[in-house]
Amino acid sequence: MVAANLKTNINTQESTHSKLADLRDSMLNYDLDCYFIPSVDEHLNLYGSEAKQRRAWISGFTGSAGDLLVGKNLAWLFVDSRYYEQAELQVDSALIQISKLGLEENLTLIETLEKLAVESAQNQTKLRFGFDPFTLSVEQYQSWVKKFATAGIELIPISENLADKVRWRSPRRGSHNLAKTSETLAAIDESPIFSLPVSLTGESAAEKLARVREAMQKANIDVLPITNLNQIAWLFNLRGSDIPNIPIFISYAIVTTDAAFLFTNPQRVLAEIQQDLHNCATLLPYAKYPETLQDCVSQPKQIRVLLDPKHTTAGTHQLIIDRQSATESNIEIVFEANPIEGMKARKNPVEIEQMKSANFKASKAKTFTLKWLTEQLENGKVLTEFDVKETVERFYQEEADFQSLSFRTIAGAGVNSSIVHYGTPSPEITLKPGEFLLLDSGSQYLGGTTDDTRTVIIGEPTALQIEHYTTVLIAHISCAMQQFPKGAMGVQLDAIARSILWQEQLDYGHGTGHGVGAFLAVHEGPNGISKSVQYALEPGMVTSIEPGYYQPGWGGIRIENLYVVVEMPSKYDTVWYGFEPLTYIPFDRKLINADRLSKTQLAWLNNYHGAVVEKLASAIDPATLEWLKTACVALG
Numbered sequence: 001m002v003a004a005n006l007k008t009n010i011n012t013q014e015s016t017h018s019k020l021a022d023l024r025d026s027m028l029n030y031d032l033d034c035y036f037i038p039s040v041d042e043h044l045n046l047y048g049s050e051a052k053q054r055r056a057w058i059s060g061f062t063g064s065a066g067d068l069l070v071g072k073n074l075a076w077l078f079v080d081s082r083y084y085e086q087a088e089l090q091v092d093s094a095l096i097q098i099s100k101l102g103l104e105e106n107l108t109l110i111e112t113l114e115k116l117a118v119e120s121a122q123n124q125t126k127l128r129f130g131f132d133p134f135t136l137s138v139e140q141y142q143s144w145v146k147k148f149a150t151a152g153i154e155l156i157p158i159s160e161n162l163a164d165k166v167r168w169r170s171p172r173r174g175s176h177n178l179a180k181t182s183e184t185l186a187a188i189d190e191s192p193i194f195s196l197p198v199s200l201t202g203e204s205a206a207e208k209l210a211r212v213r214e215a216m217q218k219a220n221i222d223v224l225p226i227t228n229l230n231q232i233a234w235l236f237n238l239r240g241s242d243i244p245n246i247p248i249f250i251s252y253a254i255v256t257t258d259a260a261f262l263f264t265n266p267q268r269v270l271a272e273i274q275q276d277l278h279n280c281a282t283l284l285p286y287a288k289y290p291e292t293l294q295d296c297v298s299q300p301k302q303i304r305v306l307l308d309p310k311h312t313t314a315g316t317h318q319l320i321i322d323r324q325s326a327t328e329s330n331i332e333i334v335f336e337a338n339p340i341e342g343m344k345a346r347k348n349p350v351e352i353e354q355m356k357s358a359n360f361k362a363s364k365a366k367t368f369t370l371k372w373l374t375e376q377l378e379n380g381k382v383l384t385e386f387d388v389k390e391t392v393e394r395f396y397q398e399e400a401d402f403q404s405l406s407f408r409t410i411a412g413a414g415v416n417s418s419i420v421h422y423g424t425p426s427p428e429i430t431l432k433p434g435e436f437l438l439l440d441s442g443s444q445y446l447g448g449t450t451d452d453t454r455t456v457i458i459g460e461p462t463a464l465q466i467e468h469y470t471t472v473l474i475a476h477i478s479c480a481m482q483q484f485p486k487g488a489m490g491v492q493l494d495a496i497a498r499s500i501l502w503q504e505q506l507d508y509g510h511g512t513g514h515g516v517g518a519f520l521a522v523h524e525g526p527n528g529i530s531k532s533v534q535y536a537l538e539p540g541m542v543t544s545i546e547p548g549y550y551q552p553g554w555g556g557i558r559i560e561n562l563y564v565v566v567e568m569p570s571k572y573d574t575v576w577y578g579f580e581p582l583t584y585i586p587f588d589r590k591l592i593n594a595d596r597l598s599k600t601q602l603a604w605l606n607n608y609h610g611a612v613v614e615k616l617a618s619a620i621d622p623a624t625l626e627w628l629k630t631a632c633v634a635l636g
Helices: 002-007 016-029 054-059 081-090 109-122 138-147 162-168 182-188 205-218 229-236 271-278 286-296 314-327 339-345 349-378 385-397 414-418 463-480 490-502 599-619 622-631
Strands: 034-037 067-071 075-079 097-100 127-131 153-157 223-226 252-256 260-264 282-285 303-307 331-335 402-405 410-413 436-441 443-445 452-457 513-515 524-529 542-545 548-551 555-558 561-568 576-581
Touching: 016 034, 016 054, 016 067, 016 162, 034 054, 034 109, 054 067, 054 162, 067 109, 075 081, 075 109, 081 097, 109 127, 109 153, 138 153, 138 314, 153 314, 205 229, 205 252, 205 339, 223 229, 223 286, 229 252, 229 339, 252 286, 260 286, 271 282, 282 286, 286 314, 303 314, 314 331, 339 524, 349 385, 349 436, 349 443, 349 452, 349 561, 349 599, 349 622, 385 402, 385 410, 385 436, 410 414, 414 436, 414 548, 414 555, 436 555, 452 463, 452 555, 463 490, 463 542, 463 548, 463 555, 463 561, 463 576, 463 599, 490 513, 490 524, 524 542, 599 622
Parallel strands: 034 127, 075 097, 127 153, 223 303, 260 282, 303 331
Antiparallel strands: 034 067, 067 075, 223 252, 252 260, 402 443, 410 436, 436 452, 513 524, 513 542, 542 561, 548 555, 561 576
16 A cells, blocks of 8 residues: 555656656657666755655655666666655666665666676767756755776766656646746746745844855955855845745756846736845846846956855856856866855754744644653554644644645654655555554745654553654654764764664664754754764754664654754853754653663653653643643653
């Protein structure tokens, strides 16, 4: 039943076989040996609009991350451990080979291309590797150039997206839907854009622009192109609904030393918002971005352009190179992080209060859901994953200023709890005694974004379930209670949480935590807590802490709260930071072996549960308060 449920996520009229065949026909027009279809769109969004979910449309795989490579006869889907199970359920392995990254004998994209290049060399030809440069970061493109310099691989940037060409040329869809033109993109994105007042953002767009220009001046930068939609929405205090569950809108922006430009569909911007924008920026159609960017860099003097390698597309880079070649302009490209990314991550006091308010509402909603779940099961009700999903979402919506979910609700019962991003709760899969329910959900409220996970047991747990849950809980507490000196990075804190599981020879394939936006994306950088994040955590940054353990066929455990980084009292002259909870939801006491917790860990847990009751007491009804007090009784 799970496989059938997952396979209905993308409604397609044509089989994967025919789509691949049509794509290969288009590849012939460019004499390509293979074509790359990533999970991201033109703005490097992992969670794009349905029209931009190209990899999902062709392959059937709906995970947020994972890249598709289509060759002349074979195709490969590359996924990390979060998606091993999901890929197997959704992808036809007879047509697409699943490469499980990190496992032996499973090649990476680079290794696969190099292997294909060796085969091409035997025929005395180079491997022609095609891709859409607007769906590729500068960093990834530069990495390819370096890696493939002597590998017999020829990089072929193609301005038209071949997946779009196949998808939208179907007569059943109508030729008027052809999706690769800027004009069509602007026409598709007609939902209104709305502005946020300073009372929610803590800073006006003009003030933010002044800070950005100050950073540009320090770095001697003249032009700053912005292709990341979260950065644009934050900078101009504007929000939209073009991307599911993220309040952003399709756009580009350019900031110069004396001007700013915002590119989107002007018809969707109300007159009063246009008037406010007029004071600090020029509003232009989306299609004007390439032309305006090239004009901005075509000056008699030397122009220094900052491109963020992680968040700027190779297509934008190519626009600048093309203008430089055509006009012999004196352009110097500086590859550094966009200053907006760090500014956005460090929430100001107003944004922090909004995040506290949003997560308080979400904590109430999840607590109401857990109480409902307990009572329904005690009354002998048969519940499904879908029932749980619908209930938590209903409680979210009942809170003031609810806007949307922040991602698709994960409500995985039994073996489905081990599917890390299981986003399709089924009305046919019931909650059974002795099995886990993993409920990972979040919401967008006006001003704040939420994300939290609780794993609970249906009925009574086994000794092994208690053992593994307690290990994950200790990992969570160890990270959450950790103080760390100024300059400490996410990779260091990841090790603190992960080492607890390693002592038991357990592990998890995802990061320990990710940054969270203020009424923006539920996953944001540059901060995070993982093996790869070498960026210092600073006050005002919001992060999740979410260690887990997943065993296919047995179940999965994840425990997640959001925290804001705060400065701690210091005994010495050095500066120390720590975490303040934003999430206040009880943990499942039936799954906790308190004897395994140290005195400090047990004190943290009891203090946290005490704070849950204290925080929620005045905002919930007496019956819920009594249930909550029981759920939060001190252990030990």
